Structure formats: C-alpha cells, structure tokens
Amino acid sequence: MxxxxxxxxxxxxxxxxxxxxxxxxxxxxxxxxxxxxxxxxxxxxxxxxxxxxxxxxxxxxxxxxxxxxxxxxxxxxxxxxxxxxTYVDNLPTGNEKGLFYALDLGGTNFRVLRVQLGGKDERVIATEFDQVSIPQHLMFGASEELFDFIASGLAKFASNEDGRFHVSPGRKREIGFTFSFPVKQTSIDSGILVKWTKGFAVSGTVGRDVVACLNEAMERQGLDMRVSALVNDAVGTLAGAEYWxxxxxxxxxxxxxxxxxxxxxxxxxxxxxxxxxxxxxxxxxxxxxxxxxxxxxxxxxxxxxxxxxxxxxxxxxxxxxxxxxxxxxxxxxxxxxxxxxxxxxxxxxxxxxxxxxxxxxxxxxxxxxxxxxxxxxxxxxxxxxxxxxxxxxxxxxxxxxxxxxxxxxxxxxxxxxxxxxxxxxxxxxxxxxxxxxxxxxxxxxxxxxxxxxxxxxxxxxxxxxxxxxxxxxxxxDGSGIGAALLAASNSIYNQDF
Missing domain, CATH: 3.40.367.20 (Hexokinase; domain 1)
Known part of the structure; x- marks a missing residue:
C-alpha cells in the first residue's frame, strides 16, 4: 500500500x-x-x-x-x-527466540525477509530481505502459477541462509504472511480472499483460503515451511512498532x-x-x-x-x-x-x-x-x-x-x-x-x-x-518484520524462554 x-x-x-x-x-x-x-x-x-x-x-x-x-x-x-x-490477540513480547520468515505481498513486487530473534537480551540479532518483481502475465494468470512463482522465490531466498540464521532442531521454519488484499479472516493463520485489487485479476483464488494456496505451493516446491500468521500491512506495522x-x-x-x-x-x-x-x-x-x-x-x-x-x-x-x-x-x-x-x-x-x-x-x-x-x-x-x-x-x-x-x-x-x-x-x-x-x-x-x-x-x-x-x-517498512514477529508470537512450538 x-x-x-x-x-x-x-x-x-x-x-x-x-x-x-x-x-x-x-x-x-x-x-x-x-x-x-x-x-x-x-x-x-x-x-x-x-x-x-x-x-x-x-x-x-x-x-x-x-x-x-x-x-x-x-x-x-x-x-x-x-x-x-484479525485474530491477532498475542502481540510480540520481546521474549521470542529463533528464526522466522515473512512474505509481504501487496502489489507488483513481493518482499521476503528472515529475522533471527534472541529474546529480551538480544532482541533482533540479524535480518535479511529480498524483493522480487511479479511478471505482468502472472497478475492475470491462474492462482497456482502466481503462488508457485512466489513459493519459488521464497525457496530460493530460504536456501541462502548463512551462519547468523539457524532454526532449532525438529522445527519447521515458520512464516508471517502479509497479504494486503481484501480478505475475510477466519483465524490467525487463514483467510478467504474476497476480491483482487491493485491491478491483479488472478483466476481461481477468490473464495479460497490464501494461506492454503501458499502452503500448497510451498509443498510443490519441496519447501518445509508453514504460515503461522496471516496479516495485512497495517497489522504488521502495529506488531513491528509495538515490539520496540x-x-x-x-x-x-x-x-x-x-x-x-x-x-x-x-x-x-x-x-x-x-x-x-x-x-x-x-x-x-x-x-x-x-x-x-x-x-x-x-x-x-x-x-x-x-x-x-x-x-x-x-x-x-x-x-x-x-x-x-x-x-x-x-x-x-x-x-x-x-x-x-x-x-x-x-x-x-x-x-x-x-x-x-x-x-x-x-x-x-x-x-x-x-x-x-x-x-x-x-x-x-x-x-x-x-x-x-x-x-x-x-x-x-x-x-x-x-x-x-x-x-x-x-x-x-x-x-x-x-x-x-x-x-x-x-x-x-x-x-x-x-x-x-x-x-x-x-x-x-x-x-x-x-x-x-x-x-x-x-x-x-x-x-x-x-x-x-x-x-x-x-x-x-515495519510490516515485514512485524509479520515475522507475529509468526514468532503465534508459533505452534513452545517458546524456550
């Protein structure tokens, strides 16, 4: 936006x-x-x-x-x-630890971000992000094509983790998904697309859970990652600002x-x-x-x-x-x-x-x-x-x-x-x-x-x-890190505080 x-x-x-x-x-x-x-x-x-x-x-x-x-x-x-x-009822506390990702889709580009959190003492240890342009034809194509492209970019980004980033053993990488299109939220990690805006006219997505669309695309890419929080950019901004x-x-x-x-x-x-x-x-x-x-x-x-x-x-x-x-x-x-x-x-x-x-x-x-x-x-x-x-x-x-x-x-x-x-x-x-x-x-x-x-x-x-x-x-640019923080505060894993 x-x-x-x-x-x-x-x-x-x-x-x-x-x-x-x-x-x-x-x-x-x-x-x-x-x-x-x-x-x-x-x-x-x-x-x-x-x-x-x-x-x-x-x-x-x-x-x-x-x-x-x-x-x-x-x-x-x-x-x-x-x-x-929004079903966001647990904001970041500062205690969150571990590696978390964010995906921000709200226009003709999407951003991916990873952040290593160190709890109260270290807070944000390291962050990295990348931005990918969405080809024009995918904005008017089929749902699977768009989400496969996004998941492919996310997989490429995730494959380049360096030594500053590490996920705890036995855990999937978790992601906060900032999706700034009209959505009827049904839980913290699900929401039904009402309509596309901002020049998008992708077929086969309206009426579907956009988190399910992304999860399915990540599976097709062999990407072992799950969406823990679905938010819009305003919610991500609030979470990112409230963290500090x-x-x-x-x-x-x-x-x-x-x-x-x-x-x-x-x-x-x-x-x-x-x-x-x-x-x-x-x-x-x-x-x-x-x-x-x-x-x-x-x-x-x-x-x-x-x-x-x-x-x-x-x-x-x-x-x-x-x-x-x-x-x-x-x-x-x-x-x-x-x-x-x-x-x-x-x-x-x-x-x-x-x-x-x-x-x-x-x-x-x-x-x-x-x-x-x-x-x-x-x-x-x-x-x-x-x-x-x-x-x-x-x-x-x-x-x-x-x-x-x-x-x-x-x-x-x-x-x-x-x-x-x-x-x-x-x-x-x-x-x-x-x-x-x-x-x-x-x-x-x-x-x-x-x-x-x-x-x-x-x-x-x-x-x-x-x-x-x-x-x-x-x-x-608070919505990206805010989404990663919301993935952390809504993690399916017990935080080791």
Missing part, C-alpha cells in the same frame, strides 16, 4: 520562453464562453475543502460512531465500518491506499462473543478507507469517484490517499484551463489524461521555494505538456495545497476518531497516558506538507495537553 513520493528531477529544464515558441498546434481550443474565472473556481474549491475545527470534530465523532457500529453483532455487513477481526515500544496502540498506512488498525478489548467486540482471547484483546482492522460520513467533498471528488472502478466506495481513501490527491488536482486544473484559459487560449491535451499528475508530482512541485517557481513550470511541462507563467504556477500550487491540506487534516481527524473510541471504552486510560500511533507509507514519509497538516489536525482536535501524550511515529 505504499507510494514513493520522492523528490523528482526533470530531464528537460530548458527555458520556458523557448518552449512557448514551440507551442503544439494539436492543443484543443477552449470554449469561447467564459463563465468562471480561476479565482472563482479556487475560492469555491477552498470553501468546499475547508476543514475548520468543528468539521474535523464531526468527522472524528462520526469515525468513532462508525467503528462502534461495525463492531456490533449480526451476520454479514452492517452499518458502520467493516471493523475486521509497548505504548503503540494504533497503526496507520498512508501510501497509495490507506488503512488503520488498533488494539481493542474483546469486551468491546459484540460480534465476536464466542471467540476466546488469552490476552483479552485483539487487533481490529478498521478498513477506514470505506468511511464517508460528513466529509467535505467537491464536484471534482464526485467526478473522480464516478469514473473509478468502485463508484460510491472507499470515499475516505479517495480524499486522503496517495493514489488520488494528484488526480483531484488535475481535475481542478483542467476545469480552470477549459473555462477560463488558465494556461492560455488552448487546453493542453495531456492534461486531459487521467492520473497524468501523480501525487509524487504535486509533492515535488510543493517543494519548489524558488522565486520563479521554475521547477513547478518544468514539471507541469514535462508531465502534462503545460506551458505556464509565474502567476499560473502560483495558482497551481494553491490548488495543490488546498487538496493536500484537506487530505492530511482528515487523516488526522480519523486518527483522533480511533483514539476517542478507545478512550470511551477504557475510561480515560488512552488519552491520560503516553499513546503511540505508528504510521508507515510513502505519502506520510515523503510529503512534508501532508505530514504537517496531519499533525496540526491531531493537535488542534486534542488540545495541547492531551496531544502531548499522543506520539505520532514514522515506522518505515
């Missing part, structure tokens, strides 16, 4: 004056009827995207209410958020997509009355991307949603996640270009291409602090064929900032909503002590303005005193 919002470099940083002389004749002429000025469009955009404190508080309250409703009893999807039980800091209560993924999970009391999960947890707790995956109550939406959000592959779904994700921020900006700019010639008398044709301005591009533009905004102009030209004057580049940055401020502020309100829900049930334990929120994902890591707006939102909502107890920590 992560997107790399890295600083971008232009391959063509030439003079904009020379470019203007080479204006393409293929540009689409705009309508002669001009009804709205960029200033009016921008003013309306800022008004529609505004996140004053009362609105943020309403969003946080609605998040808490939807979480509570989603935990309620009753078969099938009900009101509120999905609130998926026992005050971690919440984990959030803010990358291409988004999700959040947290530690819930079993007594507050009515839909799991028959499940017995040795710890009295369980990690709940909120699937908060599906949240939609009270969000400040614009005509551009509604158009983007209508054109998406899942109209009417994942509205919170579509306002705060990296996949969508740049596209919303592009839709605003195309309206400005069409209705009042923001970029001259014709509309740059490339600007009409969906997702041509990705979030990494608008992030890079917002890091341009030069007087003439040269980099902004270069990126607009290189990515969308847009020639621009300084005043136009300033307008573009205002649009970017408006969309990013709304996204970061709403993400902060979502975090406060989770903390509020936990506080209500714990009677003052959460916000009256140090509570850590672990965040992973390239959007949060690499977009300074987004990160600042999120932190400001949390502080504004909680107030200075309470916000001093809430620590927002960046946990980079």
């Amino acid at each position: 992560s997107v790399t919002v890295a600083a971008l470099t232009s391959t063509a940083m030439g003079s904009f004056l020379s470019r203007s002389r080479r204006r393409k004749l293929t540009m689409t002429l705009r309508s002669d009827t001009v009804s709205v000025t960029p200033t009016e469009i921008l003013t309306k955009l800022k008004r529609d995207c505004a996140t004053p404190l009362p609105l943020l508080q309403q969003v946080a309250n609605a998040m808490s209410a939807d979480m509570r409703a989603g935990l309620g009893p009753g078969p099938g999807p009900g009101p509120g958020l999905p609130m998926i039980p 800091d026992n005050d971690v209560m919440v984990a959030v993924i803010l990358g291409t997509g988004t999700n959040a999970c947290y530690v819930e009391q079993m007594s507050a999960i009515p839909k799991l009355t028959e499940h017995v947890s040795s710890s009295g707790k369980m990690i709940i995956s909120t699937e908060w991307g599906a949240f939609s109550n009270g969000l400040p939406l614009t005509e551009f959000d509604r158009e983007m949603d209508a054109a998406s592959i899942n109209p009417g779904e994942q509205i919170f994700e579509k306002t705060i996640a990296g996949m969508y921020l740049g596209e919303i900006v592009r839709r605003v700019l195309i309206k400005m270009a069409e209705e009042d010639a923001l970029f001259g008398k014709s509309v740059p044709p490339n600007l009409s291409t969906p997702f041509i301005l990705g979030t990494p591009v608008i992030c890079a533009m917002q890091q341009d602090y030069s007087g003439d905004l040269h980099r902004v102009g270069s990126l607009l030209y290189d990515k969308a064929g847009v020639e621009s004057k300084l005043s136009e580049r300033k307008t573009v940055l205002e649009v970017c900032d408006t969309i990013v401020k709304r996204g970061g502020s709403l993400a902060g309100a979502g975090i406060v909503g989770i903390l509020q829900k936990m506080e209500e049930d714990s009677k003052g334990v959460i916000l009256g002590r140090r509570s850590v929120v672990a965040i992973d994902g390239g959007l949060y890591e690499n977009y300074p303005q987004y990160r600042a707006y999120l932190l400001d939102s949390v502080k504004e909502l909680l107030g200075t005193e309470k916000s001093n107890d809430v620590v927002i920590e960046h946990t980079k």
Whole structure:
C-alpha cells in the first residue's frame, strides 16, 4: 500500500520562453464562453475543502460512531465500518527466540525477509530481505502459477541462509504472511480472499483460503515451511512498532491506499462473543478507507469517484490517499484551463489524461521555494505538456495545497476518531497516558506538507495537553518484520524462554 513520493528531477529544464515558441498546434481550443474565472473556481474549491475545527470534530465523532457500529453483532455487513477481526490477540513480547520468515505481498513486487530473534537480551540479532518483481502475465494468470512463482522465490531466498540464521532442531521454519488484499479472516493463520485489487485479476483464488494456496505451493516446491500468521500491512506495522515500544496502540498506512488498525478489548467486540482471547484483546482492522460520513467533498471528488472502478466506495481513501490527491488536482486544473484559459487560449491535451499528475508530482512541485517557481513550470511541462507563467504556477500550487491540506487534516481527524473510541471504552486510560500511533507509507514519509497538516489536525482536535501524550511515529517498512514477529508470537512450538 505504499507510494514513493520522492523528490523528482526533470530531464528537460530548458527555458520556458523557448518552449512557448514551440507551442503544439494539436492543443484543443477552449470554449469561447467564459463563465468562471480561476479565482472563482479556487475560492469555491477552498470553501468546499475547508476543514475548520468543528468539521474535523464531526468527522472524528462520526469515525468513532462508525467503528462502534461495525463492531456490533449480526451476520454479514452492517452499518458502520467493516471493523475486521484479525485474530491477532498475542502481540510480540520481546521474549521470542529463533528464526522466522515473512512474505509481504501487496502489489507488483513481493518482499521476503528472515529475522533471527534472541529474546529480551538480544532482541533482533540479524535480518535479511529480498524483493522480487511479479511478471505482468502472472497478475492475470491462474492462482497456482502466481503462488508457485512466489513459493519459488521464497525457496530460493530460504536456501541462502548463512551462519547468523539457524532454526532449532525438529522445527519447521515458520512464516508471517502479509497479504494486503481484501480478505475475510477466519483465524490467525487463514483467510478467504474476497476480491483482487491493485491491478491483479488472478483466476481461481477468490473464495479460497490464501494461506492454503501458499502452503500448497510451498509443498510443490519441496519447501518445509508453514504460515503461522496471516496479516495485512497495517497489522504488521502495529506488531513491528509495538515490539520496540509497548505504548503503540494504533497503526496507520498512508501510501497509495490507506488503512488503520488498533488494539481493542474483546469486551468491546459484540460480534465476536464466542471467540476466546488469552490476552483479552485483539487487533481490529478498521478498513477506514470505506468511511464517508460528513466529509467535505467537491464536484471534482464526485467526478473522480464516478469514473473509478468502485463508484460510491472507499470515499475516505479517495480524499486522503496517495493514489488520488494528484488526480483531484488535475481535475481542478483542467476545469480552470477549459473555462477560463488558465494556461492560455488552448487546453493542453495531456492534461486531459487521467492520473497524468501523480501525487509524487504535486509533492515535488510543493517543494519548489524558488522565486520563479521554475521547477513547478518544468514539471507541469514535462508531465502534462503545460506551458505556464509565474502567476499560473502560483495558482497551481494553491490548488495543490488546498487538496493536500484537506487530505492530511482528515487523516488526522480519523486518527483522533480511533483514539476517542478507545478512550470511551477504557475510561480515560488512552488519552491520560503516553499513546503511540505508528504510521508507515510513502505519502506520510515523503510529503512534508501532508505530514504537517496531519499533525496540526491531531493537535488542534486534542488540545495541547492531551496531544502531548499522543506520539505520532514514522515506522518505515515495519510490516515485514512485524509479520515475522507475529509468526514468532503465534508459533505452534513452545517458546524456550
């Protein structure tokens, strides 16, 4: 679920004056009827995207209410958020010892990791990881072909253990499987695939237990290994962060997509009355991307949603996640270009291409602090064929900032909503002590303005005193080691402590 919002470099940083002389004749002429000025469009955009404190508080309250409703009893999807039980009720303690593996599948690459744990005194003795690209044809092939490819990569990685890694005699190697696609979890080590996303359309997997698919493929490869824990990337991040800091209560993924999970009391999960947890707790995956109550939406959000592959779904994700921020900006700019010639008398044709301005591009533009905004102009030209004057580049940055401020502020309100829900049930334990929120994902890591707006939102909502107890920590690539740690804490073997 992560997107790399890295600083971008232009391959063509030439003079904009020379470019203007080479204006393409293929540009689409705009309508002669001009009804709205960029200033009016921008003013309306800022008004529609505004996140004053009362609105943020309403969003946080609605998040808490939807979480509570989603935990309620009753078969099938009900009101509120999905609130998926993960069956992770034993978090790592630090006592874990031995060799454990992790497999992280959540996109066009999969990562494999091994970690040697040494208990309280030595903790993580050694780690190694590798990343493997999945061929395009396997993303549309048969289930066995994909899982055989993954198991083959895992077997190759496992065969290269050096002297720092050793498995105890008589034990199978155990693995934590991070699988970041929609799954109906049925136990700590099993889950049924609901649907493929992120460009995958593999036949024969939907409706099946993905752990069984992997186990069967490992058997075909002659790999003596078993899955001890099935988790998503948010759960892995929480486990990895909590291993080093026992005050971690919440984990959030803010990358291409988004999700959040947290530690819930079993007594507050009515839909799991028959499940017995040795710890009295369980990690709940909120699937908060599906949240939609009270969000400040614009005509551009509604158009983007209508054109998406899942109209009417994942509205919170579509306002705060990296996949969508740049596209919303592009839709605003195309309206400005069409209705009042923001970029001259014709509309740059490339600007009409969906997702041509990705979030990494608008992030890079917002890091341009030069007087003439040269980099902004270069990126607009290189990515969308847009020639621009300084005043136009300033307008573009205002649009970017408006969309990013709304996204970061709403993400902060979502975090406060989770903390509020936990506080209500714990009677003052959460916000009256140090509570850590672990965040992973390239959007949060690499977009300074987004990160600042999120932190400001949390502080504004909680107030200075309470916000001093809430620590927002960046946990980079935590889901991989978190999955290995969960394999250890849910091992079928008795730990020799």
